[in-house]
């Protein structure tokens with residue numbers, strides 16, 4: 001039988017019954033998590049479609065396994081496979097701190113231009129949480145995935161490049177405020193209008209599709225005025241220009257308040273809410289991190305820059321039970337290319353122990369099935385996870401916080417999910 005590929009036509013994914021889906025096993029705990037995740041995904045598809053549909057997995061290499069086998073951390077064939085088959089999934093990949101290779105995770109996102117990092121955050125009943133009412137935390141993060149300081153434009157102090165950049169800044173740009181110029185490393189933060197607009201557009205489209213009440217632009221625009229401040233400005237402008245009928249923005253609120261007073265602005269917002277319009281608002285990143293703990297019910301879809309999105313992802317994951325069950329997707333909505341992956345990393349201290357929670361990659365797989373339109377299978381995965389948690393048969397991360405729970409290994413938790421589908 002010839003190979004079946006997912007394609008895109010007129011902006012819609014075309015998914016055959018036996019699509020080839022490339023996967024990267026991942027470094028560290030990837031060896032534990034991937035087999036458990038594959039078992040659950042295959043079982044869900046088998047059960048949902050009685051064998052009529054099946055994923056043809058195709059292993060592609062990246063990270064330590066790739067380096068050991070090919071001498072290359074991210075072989076060209078891996079990028080080609082993700083381009084060719086459109087939809088793939090990956091385990092975590094290690095990035096050394098301070099030196100060595102730059103992040104392969106970031107490289108995959110940039111090379112394939114997967115500009116939206118979409119990370120849904122929801123609580124499953126029974127999951128232990130550090131907050132009193134975790135059910136109030138129901139958000140979806142849209143993290144810009146291709147620019148910001150993740151562009152990797154930085155120069156080590158003492159290097160020829162750092163000296164050159166500092167000389168340019170001081171002599172040609174009149175910069176006097178580098179506190180310790182001799183010993184400063186330098187990093188550059190590109191944030192563009194196009195990059196902001198396509199990310200904010202994706203977040204608003206999502207809010208419209210899933211009938212979400214608000215989109216919050218999270219930024220640090222008070223300090224980084226022309227990068228993060230511009231993200232906020234371009235976000236509001238895009239919302240008003242392209243979605244005038246569907247949204248009401250806080251920029252509109254401010255204009256009404258300036259002209260007609262606060263009561264008029266309050267009334268306009270109330271009317272917009274009653275008409276079912278999405279409220280597009282903004283929050284400064286530091287304040288936002290306390291708001292998600294104190295007033296989570298006021299936030300729904302979050303659109304933010306790359307670094308903020310990284311921090312916010314782990315903070316929100318903690319509220320609903322930790323990064324053991326925090327899924328994600330990296331998507332380009334125009335090309336259809338998408339790579340699904342957990343929010344967490346390689347957790348090296350647990351590697352090879354069959355111990356960690358495979359939930360994040362399993363739930364990333366459920367997101368992948370939804371993206372493919374195979375929702376019957378993804379629903380079985382949610383059912384399986386809910387069933388396992390309600391029976392308190394869980395991995396170490398939940399077991400240590402739950403009273404009367406049974407400790408399961410990574411692979412056993414996978415089997416438990418299958419049993420509860």
Ligand SMILES: NC(=O)C1=CN([C@@H]2O[C@H](COP(=O)(O)OP(=O)(O)OC[C@H]3O[C@@H](n4cnc5c(N)ncnc54)[C@H](OP(=O)(O)O)[C@@H]3O)[C@@H](O)[C@H]2O)C=CC1
Nearest residue numbers: 092093094095096105323324343344345346347356357397
């Ligand atoms: N997308 C990717 O591939 C990512 C890769 N990384 C990379 O991973 C490496 C390690 O990063 P690090 O900062 O330690 O972050 P990790 O996310 O790997 O681990 C931090 C902690 O999170 C908890 N955790 C992680 N995974 C799981 C899991 N599956 N189940 C339960 N708990 C889990 C553990 O907490 P505890 O010990 O309390 O149980 C662990 O010690 C780095 O090289 C980093 O660059 C990081 C993030 C994303």
Ligand SMILES: O=C(O)CCC(=O)C(=O)O
Nearest residue numbers: 094095103105106310343
């Ligand atoms: O690439 C890495 O090593 C870290 C990435 C990360 O933390 C994330 O995507 O959330």
Ligand SMILES: [Mg+2]
Nearest residue numbers: 310313314343
């Ligand atoms: Mg992260």
